[in-house]
Amino acid sequence: MNGIERHTIAVLVDNEPGILARVVGLFSGRGYNIESLTVAEVDRVGHLSRISLVTSGTRMVIEQIKAQLDRLVPVHKVHDLTDEGPFVEREMALIKVAGRGESRIESLRLADIFRARVIDSTNESFVFEMTGSSDKLNAFIALMEPLGLVEVSRTGVVAISRGPGRF
Amino acid sequence: MPAEAMSGAEIVLKALVDQGVEVIFGYPGGAVLPIYDALFKQNALRHILVRHEQGAVHAAEGYARSTGRVGTVLVTSGPGATNAVTGLTDALMDSVPVVCLTGQVPTHLIGNDAFQEADTTGITRPCTKHNYLVRDVRDLARVLHEAFYVAKSGRPGPVVVDLPKDVLFASGSYSPPSAGQHKSYRPQLDPDPDKIAEAAALIGSAKRPLFYGGGGLVNSGAEACARFTELVRGLDIPCTLTLMGLGALPASDPHFLGMVGMHGTYEANMAMHDCDLLIAVGSRFDDRVTGRLNAFSPHSKKIHFDIDPSSINKNVHVDLAVVGDAGVALAKLGDALRAAERPLDGGAREEWWRRIDEWRRRDCLRYDKSRRDVIKPQYAIERLYAACRERDAYITTEVGQHQMWAAQFFKFEKPYHWMTSGGLGTMGYGLPAAVGVQVAHPEALVIDIAGEASILMNIQELSTVAQYRLPVKVFILNNQYMGMVRQWQELLHGGRYSESYTAALPDFVKLADAFGAFGRRVSDPADLDAAIGEMLAAPRAAIVDVAVDPTENCFPMIPSGAAHNEMLLGPQDEAKKPVSEEGMVLV
Numbered sequence: 001m002n003g004i005e006r007h008t009i010a011v012l013v014d015n016e017p018g019i020l021a022r023v024v025g026l027f028s029g030r031g032y033n034i035e036s037l038t039v040a041e042v043d044r045v046g047h048l049s050r051i052s053l054v055t056s057g058t059r060m061v062i063e064q065i066k067a068q069l070d071r072l073v074p075v076h077k078v079h080d081l082t083d084e085g086p087f088v089e090r091e092m093a094l095i096k097v098a099g100r101g102e103s104r105i106e107s108l109r110l111a112d113i114f115r116a117r118v119i120d121s122t123n124e125s126f127v128f129e130m131t132g133s134s135d136k137l138n139a140f141i142a143l144m145e146p147l148g149l150v151e152v153s154r155t156g157v158v159a160i161s162r163g164p165g166r167f
Numbered sequence: 168m169p170a171e172a173m174s175g176a177e178i179v180l181k182a183l184v185d186q187g188v189e190v191i192f193g194y195p196g197g198a199v200l201p202i203y204d205a206l207f208k209q210n211a212l213r214h215i216l217v218r219h220e221q222g223a224v225h226a227a228e229g230y231a232r233s234t235g236r237v238g239t240v241l242v243t244s245g246p247g248a249t250n251a252v253t254g255l256t257d258a259l260m261d262s263v264p265v266v267c268l269t270g271q272v273p274t275h276l277i278g279n280d281a282f283q284e285a286d287t288t289g290i291t292r293p294c295t296k297h298n299y300l301v302r303d304v305r306d307l308a309r310v311l312h313e314a315f316y317v318a319k320s321g322r323p324g325p326v327v328v329d330l331p332k333d334v335l336f337a338s339g340s341y342s343p344p345s346a347g348q349h350k351s352y353r354p355q356l357d358p359d360p361d362k363i364a365e366a367a368a369l370i371g372s373a374k375r376p377l378f379y380g381g382g383g384l385v386n387s388g389a390e391a392c393a394r395f396t397e398l399v400r401g402l403d404i405p406c407t408l409t410l411m412g413l414g415a416l417p418a419s420d421p422h423f424l425g426m427v428g429m430h431g432t433y434e435a436n437m438a439m440h441d442c443d444l445l446i447a448v449g450s451r452f453d454d455r456v457t458g459r460l461n462a463f464s465p466h467s468k469k470i471h472f473d474i475d476p477s478s479i480n481k482n483v484h485v486d487l488a489v490v491g492d493a494g495v496a497l498a499k500l501g502d503a504l505r506a507a508e509r510p511l512d513g514g515a516r517e518e519w520w521r522r523i524d525e526w527r528r529r530d531c532l533r534y535d536k537s538r539r540d541v542i543k544p545q546y547a548i549e550r551l552y553a554a555c556r557e558r559d560a561y562i563t564t565e566v567g568q569h570q571m572w573a574a575q576f577f578k579f580e581k582p583y584h585w586m587t588s589g590g591l592g593t594m595g596y597g598l599p600a601a602v603g604v605q606v607a608h609p610e611a612l613v614i615d616i617a618g619e620a621s622i623l624m625n626i627q628e629l630s631t632v633a634q635y636r637l638p639v640k641v642f643i644l645n646n647q648y649m650g651m652v653r654q655w656q657e658l659l660h661g662g663r664y665s666e667s668y669t670a671a672l673p674d675f676v677k678l679a680d681a682f683g684a685f686g687r688r689v690s691d692p693a694d695l696d697a698a699i700g701e702m703l704a705a706p707r708a709a710i711v712d713v714a715v716d717p718t719e720n721c722f723p724m725i726p727s728g729a730a731h732n733e734m735l736l737g738p739q740d741e742a743k744k745p746v747s748e749e750g751m752v753l754v
C-alpha cells in the first residue's frame with residue numbers, strides 16, 4: 001500500500017486558455033510530483049488536447065491524482081495507462097555534444113549504436129536526435145557526459161495504449 | 168426568430184433571470200458600471216449593496232445554504248475581485264454553490280497592468296470550482312449558463328466569471344439555457360447497483376454500525392435528509408453528524424449521538440472509535456473529525472457514500488465506495504435493504520446501544536452551573552435555544568469557541584437552518600451570511616452567534632443590515648479573548664496568551680445604536696433571559712453583547728494528534744494528558 005509507484009497518465013482536455021495552468025496548479029498546490037508533462041492539440045475540430053504525464057506516489061496518492069484531474073471541468077477523460085494494460089511510451093531528446101578528435105568519433109559511434117540521428121554538425125559539435133524510452137535516453141546522455149555533452153532538450157514522455165482500442 | 172441584439176451587460180442580466188436568480192449581492196466599480204446601468208433599468212433582479220466584497224460572497228453563501236439555491240455575486244475588477252477571494256475559498260471548502268461575476272479591464276488592456284487590473288482567473292483558479300474569462304460577447308450567454316450548471320451540479324462550489332468591460336458594452340445576441348449535456352463535466356449521480364447491494368449486505372451483517380452524515384446530505388437536499396432520517400430510524404442505527412451536517416437528522420432523534428470530532432460528544436467519538444461498520448454519507452473524513460489517522464476507527468469496515476470520487480480514500484482508506492448523489496443512493500439503499508429482509512442481529516445491536524447509553528451517561532457537555540456571578544457561554548446558548556426553539560430560527564456563526572458551543576448546545580431539527588464556516592474557518596463569516604439568510608427569508612428569525620473578535624472582522628455589514636432594514640440578531644459571546652486561540656495557548660503553549668486578548672473592544676451597545684439597531688449588554692445571569700427576550704422582540708436588528716466567563720474552555724476536545732478515545736472531557740484532563748510532539752505541529 002505504501003510503496004511508491006510510477007504511473008503514466010493520459011488526459012484528454014478542452015484546448016482552452018488556462019487548462020495547463022489548472023493541471024500544473026493542481027499538482028503544485030496539492031504537492032504531487034510531476035516527472036514529466038507534455039501537451040499538444042490532438043483534435044483540431046473538437047479542440048481537444050492530450051496531456052501525457054508521468055507521476056509517482058503511493059497508490060492512494062495516484063488514485064487521488066486521477067480523481068482530482070477528473071473533476072477539473074474541462075477534462076474529458078483520464079486514463080491511467082500503467083494500470084489499464086500494455087502501452088508504449090516514447091520520448092525525444094536533442095543532445096548537443098562538442099569535441100574534437102577521439103571523443104568526437106566515439107560520440108558518433110555510440111550514436112550509431114543507439115540509433116540517434118545527427119541533425120546538425122559543425123567541425124566541433126553534433127546535435128543528435130534520439131527517440132526512445134526515457135531510460136534509453138538517460139543511458140545515452142550519461143555516455144555523452146565525458147565526451148563533451150553541452151546541453152540537452154527533451155520533450156517529456158508521450159504514451160499510447162497498444163492494440164486497436166481507443167481512448 | 169432572429170435573436171435581437173443586446174449589450175453584453177443586458178445579456179448578463181437576462182442570463183441571471185433565466186437561471187432563476189432573484190437577488191444579487193454586490194458592490195459597484197468602474198469595470199462593472201455597464202451591468203449596474205442595466206440593473207438600474209430593470210426590476211426583475213434585486214441588488215443588495217454590501218459594504219465589502221468578502222461580505223457579498225458570504226451573504227451569497229448564507230442565501231445559498233439556507234435555500235438550496237445558487238447564490239449570486241457581482242463585484243468590480245482588481246480590488247473588488249481580490250476582496251472576494253476569502254469568500255470564494257470559503258465556499259469552495261464548504262461546497263457552497265455561488266456564481267461570482269467579476270469586472271475586468273477591457274480585453275485589449277489585459278496584461279498591461281491597467282488601472283484596477285488583477286489576474287482574476289489566475290488568482291481564483293485554486294479557490295473556485297471553475298472559472299471563466301469571457302473574451303467575446305458571442306460566448307457570454309453560454310458561459311453564464313454553464314457557470315450556473317457547474318456551480319450547482321455534482322459537488323457544488325463557487326464559479327467565477329470574469330467580464331472585461333468591452334464585452335459588457337459589445338452588442339451580441341442572447342441564447343437561453345440549453346437542455347443539452349455539458350461536453351465534459353457530468354458528475355455521476357446514480358450509484359452502481361452492485362455497490363448498493365454490497366452496502367446493504369455489510370449493513371445487514373454489522374453488529375456495531377454507525378452512521379456518519381455530513382454536509383453532502385445538506386447539499387443533496389431536504390429530501391435526501393428525510394431519507395437519511397428514515398433509514399437511521401428504520402434500521403435503528405446510531406448516528407453522528409459533522410459540523411456541516413447538523414440538521415440532516417433531527418437533533419431530538421434518539422438515534423442522534425451529537426456532533427463528532429474535535430469538539431464532538433464523547434458518545435459520538437467513542438462510537439466512531441469502537442464501531443464495526445462506519446457508514447459515511449456526504450462526509451469527507453476531515454482532520455477535525457478523524458483525529459490521529461492511524462488510530463481512527465480501527466475496528467471498522469467503512470462505507471463511503473459521496474458524489475465526488477476525490478473525497479474517497481483521500482484521508483482514510485474505505486472498504487466500499489459508493490459514488491453518486493446521497494439522495495439517490497439512500498433511496499436505492501432503502502430499496503435494497505427492504506428487499507433483502509435480512510433480520511438484523513438483534514442481540515448484538517442491543518449490546519451496542521447499551522454501550523452507547525453508558526457513554527451517554529458521562530454527560531460530556533456538562534459544565535459548571537454553580538456560578539451565579541458570571542454567565543457561562545454554554546448557558547447563554549442553552550437559554551438562547553430555549554427562547555427560540557419554537558421559532559424555526561436560522562443560525563449563522565463566526566469562528567471560535569462560540570461556534571463550537573453553538574454546534575453543541577443549539578439543536579437543529581432541519582437542514583438549511585445552520586450556516587457556519589467549517590472548512591476554512593473564516594472569522595467574519597457570520598454577519599454577512601446572516602444578511603444573505605435574512606434576504607432569502609425576510610420573515611424568519613435569523614441570529615448570528617458571534618465572538619467579540621470575529622464580529623469585528625465584517626462589522627461594516629451592519630450598515631447593509633440598516634439599509635435594507637434586516638431584522639438580523641447578533642448574539643455576541645463576549646469573553647474578551649480570541650477564546651479558541653487562548654484555549655490552544657493554554658493547552659500547547661504554557662498559558663502564554665500572546666496577542667489573544669482583545670484590548671479596546673468597542674461599546675457594542677453604542678455600536679448598535681450607530682447603525683440604528685437595538686443594543687443591550689448583559690453580564691448578570693439573572694438578566695440573560697430578559698436580554699434575549701428583548702432581542703427577539705425587537706422588530707429591527709439587534710445586538711446583545713453577553714459578557715461571559717473569559718476563562719471557559721470548550722470541551723470535549725480531542726487535541727491535535729490524539730485519537731478519539733483520548734478525548735479531554737474537562738479542565739481536569741488538560742494536565743493529565745499533555746499534547747504529543749507530533750500533535751504540536753498540527754493545526
Ligand SMILES: Cc1cc2nc3c(=O)[nH]c(=O)nc-3n(C[C@H](O)[C@H](O)[C@H](O)COP(=O)(O)OP(=O)(O)OC[C@H]3O[C@@H](n4cnc5c(N)ncnc54)[C@H](O)[C@@H]3O)c2cc1C
Nearest residue numbers: 381382383409410428429430449451474475493589590592
Ligand atoms: C474551529 C473549528 C472546529 C471544528 N471542529 C469540528 C468538529 O469538532 N467536528 C466536525 O465535524 N467538524 C468540525 N469542524 C469543521 C471541519 O473543519 C470540516 O469543515 C467538517 O468536518 C467537514 O464536514 P463534512 O465532512 O460534512 O464535509 P463537507 O465539507 O460538508 O463536504 C461535503 C462532502 O459531501 C460530498 N457531497 C456533496 N454533495 C453531495 C451529494 N449531493 N451527495 C453525496 N455527497 C455529496 C462532498 O463531495 C464532500 O465530500 C470545525 C471547524 C472549525 C472552524
Ligand SMILES: Cc1ncc(C[n+]2csc(CCOP(=O)(O)OP(=O)(O)O)c2C)c(N)n1
Nearest residue numbers: 567568569594618619620621648649650651
Ligand atoms: C480570518 C481568520 N483569522 C484568524 C483565525 C484564527 N482564529 C480561529 S478562532 C479565533 C478567535 C476567535 O475569537 P472570537 O471571535 O472572540 O471567538 P471565541 O473563540 O472567543 O468564541 C482566531 C483568531 C480565523 N479562524 N480566521
Ligand SMILES: [Mg+2]
Nearest residue numbers: 618619648650
Ligand atoms: Mg472571544
